[in-house]
Amino acid sequence: MNASLPAGSRDLDADDWEDQDLLTKDEAAVRLSNAAQAVRDDLAEAEATEPERVPGLEQRLRQIEAVLAHVGGSPRPVTGR
């Protein structure tokens, strides 16, 4: 099957129980950016058709942007002793 993998990719040849498969910062930033854009689109539509939804959407956008800013850089160094 490895021969059919996309160029530049490789496969793990075995299960890895050490793997935590964490959501990376990059992956999180992509998810958040997409979420922010979806809310902006909703907001533009709501401003024209459903103004009562606007405050909620604006609050949601602020939440997303705040977390996105946090994800963009570590708030403090995290080290051992």
Place this chain on the structure above:
Amino acid sequence: MPLQPWMKLLSTDDHVIEHPTVWTDRLPARYQDEGPRIIERMPGEDALTAKVAGKTVTLKTSGKPTQQWKYEDRVYTNIGLNAVAGRPLDQYGVDPVRFDDMLPGCYDPVARLADMDLDGVWGSLNFPSFARFACTVFLDGKDRDLALLGVQAYNDWMLDEWCAAAPDRYIPLMGLPLWDEELCVAEVRRTAAKGAKAFMFPESTQTYGLPSFFEEGWDRLFSAVEEADLPLAIHFGGGGVGPRLTPGAPLACSITMFATNSMGALTDLMFSPVFHRHPNLKVGLSEGGIGWIPYLLERADFVWERHRAYQNIAKDARPSDLFRKHVHGCFISDEHGVKNRDAIGTDNITWESDYPHSDSNWPHSRKIAEDVFRDVPDEDAHKIAELNVRRLYKFPDTSEPAATAPDAR
């Protein structure tokens, strides 16, 4: 909208990454150089290896200093290894990360709350990472006194630091010193008195050389858990082995088959003496999904009807009855499971997020849960999203009346 805004979404399976000083903050001076601590390795200082399916493999790194756990003389590379599932091509590979590379919500309870708010999730039960899903890393310990202190330090951190940040939102889940049943009993009692709400247990203990569900060796522990009136939490993979795979099969096969670990654990429990000896014991199966449960119960009941006469299994209780009395499962987004909720038991289902693992739907968990619950009556949705967790984990709603469930549409 079936998941009403006033319903608080509670997750029974999330994960913490233990921050670098969880143990050094708590272990006595004599164990500072032996207990779990973070070490820094410069690029090229030495080869990084990990145990993969029983083999030691060399890992490729990104060329920057890495952080790794060290416990006694063993180095653990898994502060946050990331494999291949669903990643952009340029991120393919196995690469250790530093804490600074992680989402702060992985290791910081206050940052986690912001991530949960964004996700529309009110409450969370968290499993460890370095310590593994049932604190089994301490079974590796050569010094059993240190290992016991290590388990206790994790539990105290979870209770006093993580959950203390928001006692109405974090559900304290405890590890146990599994190598000694009497120590387990003592730890159940110690932590229950401090506010513990559940205890981790491996799905298979025999893989660690410990007694299985079919053997003597856990009755005093299970009795203590019954006395505490709290559940055991069994996360798949906690037994230290993955699903049985064909040699050469890609990781996708393993990820797809994870739930078979939960199926094995449930089957063992239903045909073991455990629930007959411990009629008040409750067990939660984490991350295994629920869509398979109706079939497994149907099959187990069929086998019980046909084959119980000649085997050493209980003659007077159907496996499905034992399941409904003792076990609950959870799901992230399991259409078949939710559709067949009556065949499982609406009292036996909880929801999970799996943050910060990539299986999580963060930051859209509530939105996706709303979609999954779209045809579910309010009463059932409320049970699955919130009320079952409050009942099973003895986790009453103590938040201020003004607090409402976050709305993450």
